[in-house]
Amino acid sequence: MFPNSFEYIAPKTLMEAIELLKQHGYDAKVVAGGQSLLPMMKLRVAAPSILIDINNIDELKGWRNESGYLRIGALTRHADLEHSEELREQYPLLAETAVWIADPLVRNLGTVCGSLAHADPGSDWGAAMLALHAQVEVAGPEGKRQVPIDDFFVDTFTPALEETEIVTAVLVPTPVGxxxxxxxxxxxxxxxxxxxxxxxxxxxxxxxxxxxxxxxxxxxxxxxxxxxxxxxxxxxxxxxxxxxxxxxxxxxxxxxxxxxxxxxxxxxxxxxxxxxxxxxxxxxxxxxxxxxxx
Amino acid sequence: MKIRVRVNGQSYESDVEPRKLLAYYLREDLGLTGTHIGCDTTTCGACTVLLDGKAVKSCTVLAVQANGRDVMTVEGLEQDGQLHPLQTAFWEEHGLQCGYCTPGMLMSGYALLQDNPNPSEEEIRRGISGNICRCTGYVNIVKAIQSAANKLADAAEESGDSAKEVSTSGSSSD
Missing domain, CATH: 3.30.390.50 (CO dehydrogenase flavoprotein, C-terminal domain)
Incomplete structure (x- = not known):
């Protein structure tokens, strides 16, 4: 099974990626792990003419502690959180959730933020991020904004994203106690x-x-x-x-x-x-x- | 689009259509037909390969996404005409029936043992949970991976012993 033909671009910076979205709008799709998007493209449910691969954008990689929250970058894989012993004590729900997603092979590629942006009602991360009262960080031509997770899911497969915006991270508040x-x-x-x-x-x-x-x-x-x-x-x-x-x-x-x-x-x-x-x-x-x- | 990929230690330069999936690139462009295509819908794991050391379903990765990266397929397990201990274990424990899922099982098993050299039965079952055997021959597949873990541990111990012997003989000659 093959997707429709498309042009593939792998930009190295977030600005380039957003510029591409500005140029191509709904003809473009952003791919990170691709574990939902590629199957949809193979079934021709999705048929973007431009595929923007964000895997080479360094600033989107990995998670880190910032003041008041844990920042989970857009290229953080399910498996990264499943095996993150450092996060066990303060953020136990992350590993508890990750291990339930699909299987180890999918978890090695699929990303937390990609799963949120896909906005599947059966998304395990959607439920987990609600429980954690997270914020979704979104970047667009006008800069970055934060969307409370409660406002992020508009409808089935419909996140609160403009066509020129990319999810760059999900921010989990540091718990007290x-x-x-x-x-x-x-x-x-x-x-x-x-x-x-x-x-x-x-x-x-x-x-x-x-x-x-x-x-x-x-x-x-x-x-x-x-x-x-x-x-x-x-x-x-x-x-x-x-x-x-x-x-x-x-x-x-x-x-x-x-x-x-x-x-x-x-x-x-x-x-x-x-x-x-x-x-x-x-x-x-x-x-x-x-x-x-x- | 031009890509450069390292597969089983060898570099390849190819011109591929962006929509070509890694599994098809390996099989059709490189002739590495050990990687099987089963369901082609990210379910069965027959197409499992290692991408930069992580086990992934190669039917759900684009060949262009492997550009500049390292791929290991089932053909990469055998070294100098010697089967990998995991392959020998599948042979001995009868870890295959029709054989269709076997390359994927081997690659998932290999990745599991890299991360966890001494897995419990449950850990093995979880480790291969993305690989489906339609003959339902899981019992022997699990046995084979356990047996391979033991073989690899014994081999590591032996090489450790021989290293010790060397150092002992070294010190005695002082």
Whole structure:
């Protein structure tokens, strides 16, 4: 299978890439890992006449700590976060999520930011970045801007990007306190898209109350969704069997699953409830010892 | 478009259409037909090669994206007419039935053992989770990779021992 013919350009700077987008608009596509775009091009679902490969742009490579946040550059691969031991303590959800994406071969090429820009409702990173309250950094002819993750997913496969803009990084706020993260996913077979998935992020203040709570819902709506009700409920409370139970019942209320071949809407809602309970219970055990949940 | 690619240690210069996929470039332009094309939809892993040391699906990389980079295919495992211990292990443990997935399994297994020389059964199963064997011969594939890990560990120990012997004999002659 071959894509339609296209012109291939691999610029070395971000400015050149944006200039190319200005010239070619919707005829152009940006490729990083290419693990969603190339299959779409092979199926001729996407048929750009210009392919802009950003892999040679050094400033987009890798992740680094900056003041107040972790900056994950546009060329950071899923595998980079899966194996980043340095990020385990402060950003456990990153590796927890990465390992669930596709398979090791795809994870070696596919990128976090590419996955966000693709805006698939079944995107594991979409759910994780919602839970982490991330910002998406976007560059265009007028410079850079930051888009809160809640505003980034406009609709299925539609991100809040102008035709001349490129996602350059995703910025994850540095959490305060002790941090726990879990990604829970049910799939038909190893490496598949989720039937339903849930990203859970919690940080505890020194008095044991919840300082930050994040729930990102995957594959249960037209875009990745935030479990807002459960987040608001948990803030300032301690993780106890009662609060965990109550929060886990609130998560499905923010989901909009559809009946499909993967399962009924009712089933997916219940999966989300179970995932929230499991995720929170695991995090409580990890952060508080065995005291709370005997 | 002109590209220069290093494949199994040898440099090639080619003129390729941008839409040509790496798997097809390896097979059709370079004649390296060990890399198989299975599903051609980023699912089965039969086309797995190493790109700058990382295992990837070569049906989902453009040949032009390999420009200036290093590729290793299944043909690169054998050295000086000697099968790689991983290949020998697949032979001995009957790690193949029809053989179609084998080049991909070998390359994923090779990449796994590079990163993790002593993987558990679960780690092996996760490591080859992007490679599908439609004969469902996974049990022996896992055994073969385990056996290869042992072979490679023994070989490393032996070379370590011989290095020690050398240094001992060196010191005794002082």
């Amino acid at each position: 002790r941090v726990g993260g879990r990604y829970l996913k049910i799939e038909r077979k190893a490496g598949d898209f989720a039937i339903a998935g849930l990203a859970v992020h919690v940080s505890l203040a020194s008095d044991g109350t919840v300082a930050e709570a994040g729930f990102g819902i995957c594959a249960c709506g037209p875009i990745p969704l935030r479990g807002k009700r459960a987040e608001e409920y948990l803030l300032g409370k301690k993780l106890t069997p009662e609060t965990i139970e109550a929060a886990s019942r609130l998560v499905p209320e923010d989901a909009e699953p559809a009946d499909d071949l993967r399962g009924s809407a009712e089933y997916k809602r219940d999966v989300l409830r179970v995932f929230a309970k499991r995720g929170l219970s695991d995090i409580a055990k990890e952060l508080q010892g065995e005291v709370v949940l005997r």
